[in-house]
Amino acid sequence: MFGFERVVKGTAFTSQSINEIDILENYLFCLNKDGMIEKLVSPKEEIYSAIIETYQGTSKFQEIPKGEYLLPGFIDLHVHAPQWPQSGLALDKPLYDWLNTYTFPLEAKYKDTNFAEKVYSHLVDELLSLGTTTVLYFGTIHKEANLKLAEICAKKGQRGLVGKVVMDDHEANPKFYRDETTEQALADTEEFIKDVKILGKNVKQGVYPVVTPRFIPSCTDEGLKGLGELAEKYDVHVQSHCSESDWAHQFVIDRFGESDTKSLNKFGLLNDKSVMAHCGFLSAEDAEIFRETGTAVAHCPISNAYFGNAVTRVKQLLHDYQVDVGLGTDISGGFSPSLYDNMKQAVMSSRMLNDGVNHEIESDERGVSNSNITLKEAFYLATAGGGKSLSLPIGELKEGFTWDVQVVSTHHLPVFGEDTLEETFQKLIYIMKPEQIKEVWVQDQLVYKQ
Ligand SMILES: O=c1[nH]c(=O)c2nc[nH]c2[nH]1
Numbered sequence: 001m002f003g004f005e006r007v008v009k010g011t012a013f014t015s016q017s018i019n020e021i022d023i024l025e026n027y028l029f030c031l032n033k034d035g036m037i038e039k040l041v042s043p044k045e046e047i048y049s050a051i052i053e054t055y056q057g058t059s060k061f062q063e064i065p066k067g068e069y070l071l072p073g074f075i076d077l078h079v080h081a082p083q084w085p086q087s088g089l090a091l092d093k094p095l096y097d098w099l100n101t102y103t104f105p106l107e108a109k110y111k112d113t114n115f116a117e118k119v120y121s122h123l124v125d126e127l128l129s130l131g132t133t134t135v136l137y138f139g140t141i142h143k144e145a146n147l148k149l150a151e152i153c154a155k156k157g158q159r160g161l162v163g164k165v166v167m168d169d170h171e172a173n174p175k176f177y178r179d180e181t182t183e184q185a186l187a188d189t190e191e192f193i194k195d196v197k198i199l200g201k202n203v204k205q206g207v208y209p210v211v212t213p214r215f216i217p218s219c220t221d222e223g224l225k226g227l228g229e230l231a232e233k234y235d236v237h238v239q240s241h242c243s244e245s246d247w248a249h250q251f252v253i254d255r256f257g258e259s260d261t262k263s264l265n266k267f268g269l270l271n272d273k274s275v276m277a278h279c280g281f282l283s284a285e286d287a288e289i290f291r292e293t294g295t296a297v298a299h300c301p302i303s304n305a306y307f308g309n310a311v312t313r314v315k316q317l318l319h320d321y322q323v324d325v326g327l328g329t330d331i332s333g334g335f336s337p338s339l340y341d342n343m344k345q346a347v348m349s350s351r352m353l354n355d356g357v358n359h360e361i362e363s364d365e366r367g368v369s370n371s372n373i374t375l376k377e378a379f380y381l382a383t384a385g386g387g388k389s390l391s392l393p394i395g396e397l398k399e400g401f402t403w404d405v406q407v408v409s410t411h412h413l414p415v416f417g418e419d420t421l422e423e424t425f426q427k428l429i430y431i432m433k434p435e436q437i438k439e440v441w442v443q444d445q446l447v448y449k450q
Pocket residue numbers: 080095099103214215241244303307330333
C-alpha cells in the first residue's frame with residue numbers, strides 16, 4: 001500500500017540550522033530503494049499507525065531500541081589516508097619539517113599497492129566504526145594506490161571522495177616523492193578521474209574523483225592551471241590546503257604577491273565543489289571569495305592546534321560571511337580519526353580564541369570576541385555543514401537526503417533522574433565512547449555492526 005523499501009522507527013537528532021537541532025521523537029523514517037529518506041512521519045500524523053501496522057513484524061521494519069538514538073552519519077572533509085600508520089606519532093615539528101621528515105617518506109611507500117591495500121582497508125573500517133560515512137580523502141601521487149582506496153570505499157560501503165595528490169614542482173619536492181613531470185601529473189589525474197567515474201557507476205553510495213593539488217608550495221603554475229582546467233572539464237570536486245600556517249600562508253604571498261585564496265581562484269580551483277583545508281589565515285577579502293565561489297572550508301581543529309599557528313575563525317565564516325564549513329580530522333596532522341573528538345576540540349579551540357590565552361594582556365583585549373561556537377554548531381559542522389560543503393544530499397535526516405545514520409546507545413551515560421532529550425543530545429556528543437556506536441548505515445546499507 002505504501003511501497004517503502006524499509007521503515008525505521010526511532011528518535012533522531014539532526015541539525016535544523018547552523019545553531020539549532022531538530023529532535024525527531026519516535027518518528028518513522030520511510031526509505032526508498034535508492035536508500036533515500038522518502039518520507040518522515042511524526043507520531044501526530046494520521047498515517048503513522050497505518051504505516052506501523054503495514055510494516056511491523058516484517059523484515060522491512062526496524063525499531064530502534066529504548067535508550068538508543070539515531071544521528072546522521074558524520075562527514076570528514078579532510079583525511080590523508082596514507083598517513084594513517086603515523087597517527088599519534090611525529091607531532092613534534094612544525095609543518096614544513098614534519099612533511100619532509102616524516103610524511104613524504106611514508107607517503108612514498110604507497111608505490112607498493114599491497115601496502116596501500118592493507119592500510120586503506122584498516123582505515124576505512126576504523127572510520128566506519130566511528131560513524132563516519134562520507135570522507136574526502138587525499139591519497140598519494142600514485143594512481144594505482146589511489147584507485148585501490150576508491151575500490152575499498154566502494155566495497156566496504158563508505159562514500160569516498162578520493163584525490164590523486166599532485167606534487168609536480170621538482171624544486172619543491174624530494175626526488176623520492178614527486179610527480180615525474182607536470183604532463184605526467186595531469187595525465188595521471190585525468191586517467192584517475194575517468195577510472196573512478198567508471199567505478200562509481202555501480203556503487204550505490206557513490207565514489208568520486210577529486211582534483212588534488214597538495215598545496216601551492218608543491219605545485220608549478222602549469223600544474224595548478226592544468227588541474228583547474230581538469231576540474232572544469234570533468235565537473236569534479238577539488239581539494240587542497242589553503243592558508244594553513246604562518247609558513248604556508250607567507251610562502252604563497254612571497255611567490256605570487258597575493259593570498260592563497262586569490263591565487264587558487266586565478267587557477268580556476270575555487271568553485272561550488274571545492275573544499276579547502278584549514279584556512280586559519282583568511283582575510284575578509286578571502287572570505288568573500290570563498291562565499292562568492294561557493295568554496296567550503298574543512299576546519300581541522302586538532303591538527304590546527306599542532307600546525308596551524310592560529311585558530312580558524314569558524315563562527316565568523318559561518319555567520320558573517322555565509323561560507324560553507326565542515327569538519328576534518330586531518331589524519332595524521334590530527335591524531336584522532338574521530339569526528340566526536342574533533343567536535344569537542346572545535347568548541348574548545350573557539351573558546352580559547354574568544355577569550356585569548358595570555359593572562360598578561362587585559363581581558364577585554366586578550367581574545368577575538370564573538371568567536372566561540374556551541375556544541376550544536378560543532379555538530380552542524382560534522383553533519384549538515386559537511387554535506388553542504390560537498391554539495392551532496394547528506395548529513396541531515398530530512399526528506400530527500402540519504403539514509404546515512406549511526407545508531408548510538410546512551411546506556412553508559414551518567415543519568416541520575418531524568419534527562420530531557422536536549423540534555424541527552426549534549427551528553428551523547430560530549431561523552432561518546434566508540435563502543436556505544438552500535439550500527440552504521442550508508443545509503444540504507446548496513447556497513448558496521450558491533
Ligand atoms: O596538515 C597538513 N598535512 C599535509 O599532509 C599537508 N601537506 C601540505 N600541507 C599539509 N598540511
